[in-house]
Amino acid sequence: RERTIRYITGQRHFLCDGLARMRGLKPFPAAANYLLVEMRNGITAADLRDRLLRRKMIIRDCSNYTGLDSRFFRVAVRTAEENSLLLRAMEEIWSAFSRDPI
Numbered sequence: 479r480e481r482t483i484r485y486i487t488g489q490r491h492f493l494c495d496g497l498a499r500m501r502g503l504k505p506f507p508a509a510a511n512y513l514l515v516e517m518r519n520g521i522t523a524a525d526l527r528d529r530l531l532r533r534k535m536i537i538r539d540c541s542n543y544t545g546l547d548s549r550f551f552r553v554a555v556r557t558a559e560e561n562s563l564l565l566r567a568m569e570e571i572w573s574a575f576s577r578d579p580i
Contacts, residue, residue, distance in 0.1 A: 486511050486555055489555050489556070489557070489558060489561055490508065490511070490513065490555045492558070492561060493505075493513060493553070493555055493561045493564070493565070494507070494508075494513055496561070496565040496568075497513065497515055497553075497565070497568070500568065500569065500572050501519075501572075502517060502518045502519035502521075502572075503515055503516070503517060503518070503572075504516040504517075504518060511554060511555045512538075512552050512553060512554045512555060513552065513553050513555065514540065514550060514551075514552050515550065515551055515552070515553060516549050516550050517549045517550075517551070518549070519575070521575050522539075522541070522548040522549070523537070523539040523540060523541055523548055523549065523550060523551035524539050524541070524548065525575075526551060526571065527539050527551065529571045529574075530564075530567060530568075530571065533567050535563070535564055535567055537551045537552065537553045538551060538552040538553070539551055540552050
């Protein structure tokens, strides 16, 4: 149990730091095995979700959560490999958003 808690804590920090490095993303600190993230560049969580789905990855659009809107999504903390894959996909998608119409 303790080993799992340490692992998830480390991966949560890794994922949070990776997301925070992307301009326009603000991950919120958490104690759970997921992160809430706000997008601050006009892109919606639904747009991001759709692009990630094409890569067989999923995030939770939080636009229907009380007090949140289409700028918020939630992402699960997974294994090191899965978190790295998600961050790479997010970096590619994030840079494409600035080039491509949605």
